Amino acid sequence: MKISRIINGTVFMTGRSFVRADLDIEDGKISSVYICGGNSDTAADVQTLDASGLRILPGLVDIHLHGCAGHDFCEGTPEAFAAIEKYELDHGITTILPTTMSLPLEQLSRVLGAANEYRMREDLEHLIMRGVNLEGPFLSARKHGAQNPEHLGQPDSEAILKLWEESGGLPRIISVAPELDGAINCIRELSEVMTVSLAHTEADYDTAMAAFKAGASHVTHMFNSMNPFLHRAPGVVGAALDCVSDVELICDGIHIHPSVVRAVFRMFDPSRIILVSDSTMGTGIGDGQFRLGDLDVDISGKYATLHGTDILSGSVTNLFDCMVNAIRFGVPEERAIVAATANPARSVGLDSKVGSISPGMAADFILIDESYNLRGIVKAGILHKA
16 A cells, blocks of 8 residues: 555654654655654645654665575565565565675676566665675685685776676675685775675784775674684774774664673674674575575574585574564664665665655665564555554
8 A cells, every 4th residue: 555644653853762753655765754744734645654653764774695585586586585675574674675685796697687687677766675785705725614615716906896887886885805815905995895894804903903904894694703802812803893883783683692782782882783684595484494695504493504514504594583582682772773674775875865764865765663562564655554
């Protein structure tokens, strides 16, 4: 159902927290925000949604997920893209950057080409996918985690820029291990056109600082697949804190202890913390064996591990649940919401389109009750769930 107005809701306004407001929608975007209500226009042709008793949040923005609903983004098919988008939208995530694994460049080219064709066929305003996240292949073989070490390689900015151009600028972020030969120059060149993140790395503090000075501005799933934050060897975490970098947290209760989640929200600038799901194709399916890129993953309960090992391999959660977990862990509500909306949007250059509620932004919202149960989802002014 197409919505032209939402009334009587309590709206999350970045910088204002929750306020009573009505919203007008036109052509899939927010046209007006009436703080404390005040729009008395009741024209018969205006389709109005009464949000009495509900909170209205911006649609969530997940910039790091590999798959869900039985599909992996690297399948590179319209069926996989559509299934991933449907699952995410059904769970309140209205913008995603599906994420590749470390694969041969020719295979990455095929996946990006298919994703670009998919988005060109669709109504851009209603697309959930607004870019792609490249996790690798320039990562450390000693910190590969669930990445296939056979596909890791030395930094090559020319090859990535070719992928970027051929796919119409689809990649918005790439992960790089800065200690690799040629990585600093690669980071300097790639940061001109996309966000560069540090990940799957053995980098020490000085190497990470050099990477941030060269143009890196982000840390992928902080604490996971990198050296620990120690008092004499602060590593990537310490460098990120000193450089005011954006940092991702997988807030599923498995990858990071709740105490550490709370500590990060105290230590880091709250505008720099980004919640991500890092979800895999088994998300929403249940226990079993699935694929992550070209590797087998076992899923049991809340755990996804490389087949036959105890190595964590992404998650089986979604961003909405990560946000709720963060609040349950003791993170202030407003900070958790911003970490799932405005912060990720800004980190990949989408903050003029999504991630907050103000005139000109996409009319992407989730409606929740006081217990954070999803009660409605609006994408580009279309009510998808109530």
